[in-house]
Amino acid sequence: MTSTGAGELLQAEAELWCHAFGYLKSMALQCAIKLGIPNAIHRCGGAASLPELHAALPVAASKRPCLSRIMTFLSASGIFGVETPEDGEVTGVRYHLTAASRLLVEDESGSGGHACLSQLVLLIMTPIHFRASQSLADWLKDEDDAAAAETPFMAAHGASFYGFASRDAEFGACFNEAMGSDSRFVAETMVRECGPVFAGLTSLVDAGGGDGTTARAITRAFPHVRCSVLELPHVVDAAPADGTVEFVAGDMLEFIPPADAVLLKVGSLNNARLIDI
Numbered sequence: 197m198t199s200t201g202a203g204e205l206l207q208a209e210a211e212l213w214c215h216a217f218g219y220l221k222s223m224a225l226q227c228a229i230k231l232g233i234p235n236a237i238h239r240c241g242g243a244a245s246l247p248e249l250h251a252a253l254p255v256a257a258s259k260r261p262c263l264s265r266i267m268t269f270l271s272a273s274g275i276f277g278v279e280t281p282e283d284g285e286v287t288g289v290r291y292h293l294t295a296a297s298r299l300l301v302e303d304e305s306g307s308g309g310h311a312c313l314s315q316l317v318l319l320i321m322t323p324i325h326f327r328a329s330q331s332l333a334d335w336l337k338d339e340d341d342a343a344a345a346e347t348p349f350m351a352a353h354g355a356s357f358y359g360f361a362s363r364d365a366e367f368g369a370c371f372n373e374a375m376g377s378d379s380r381f382v383a384e385t386m387v388r389e390c391g392p393v394f395a396g397l398t399s400l401v402d403a404g405g406g407d408g409t410t411a412r413a414i415t416r417a418f419p420h421v422r423c424s425v426l427e428l429p430h431v432v433d434a435a436p437a438d439g440t441v442e443f444v445a446g447d448m449l450e451f452i453p454p455a456d457a458v459l460l461k462v463g464s465l466n467n468a469r470l471i472d473i
């Protein structure tokens with residue numbers, strides 16, 4: 197067995213610390229969104245000093261010194277860029293938006309026309325997901341193969357992800373809103389870059405199409421394509437009915453309405469089920 201040098205050992209320990217504290221990156225990002233830091237920097241013209249952030253953000257006066265540490269951390273993570281003045285004076289440090297944090301700016305006209313992804317990012321970091329991932333080791337050890345524990349999410353919450361979303365109206369609404377923001381973002385690129393794909397179609401069904409955001413964007417960009425959305429009943433019940441797209445309540449594993457094309461932009465269904473479809 198080869199012995200490991202002190203330098204390598206210390207490096208290995210540092211790596212472990214980075215992994216163990218990795219969740220702090222997520223939590224700092226969550227904090228930035230909840231405080232509205234991307235919006236504040238955007239309103240300052242795309243770059244802001246600490247005094248400008250203190251004036252714009254709801255941070256208690258006694259906690260202001262901590263904000264500079266959070267900004268340093270977020271800058272090291274690439275969420276914000278940082279320019280330090282030559283004299284090193286802290287009040288002269290300016291933080292600016294990066295490509296990633298521009299996607300967290302709520303004002304669409306100011307974020308380069310992109311949809312804002314803040315709701316989606318916050319959804320990924322809900323305690324509901326953390327609770328499920330914290331049960332991963334116990335779930336792997338457990339011999340119980342009852343349907344109730346098919347996934348770590350089911351083991352933690354007693355329901356499938358979509359079962360939970362239908363049971364908890366507040367979480368369901370957050371989830372649909374977050375998916376809608378992702379769809380707005382993806383649809384912008386899809387209709388701009390994939391025109392030829394839609395050229396020969398007269399109808400399309402978006403299976404698991406959420407609140408219909410993607411289908412609406414397709415219909416608006418390609419009016420010759422009649423779009424419908426197949427969704428679980430609780431999602432159809434809450435969907436905005438503006439007549440642009442038709443909603444069909446059902447289970448895509450059982451039935452998909454006939455159309456020239458099927459759009460499938462879904463996660464959280466296991467691979468075997470997706471292959472069935």
Ligand SMILES: C[S@@+](CC[C@H](N)C(=O)[O-])C[C@H]1O[C@@H](n2cnc3c(N)ncnc32)[C@H](O)[C@@H]1O
Binds near residue numbers: 426
């Ligand atoms: C990850 S979300 C994606 C929503 C939308 N396609 C988008 O990209 O914004 C998956 C969607 O599939 C729906 N869904 C899940 N299982 C389904 C099933 N068996 N039949 C129909 N819809 C389903 C969920 O309600 C959810 O809205």
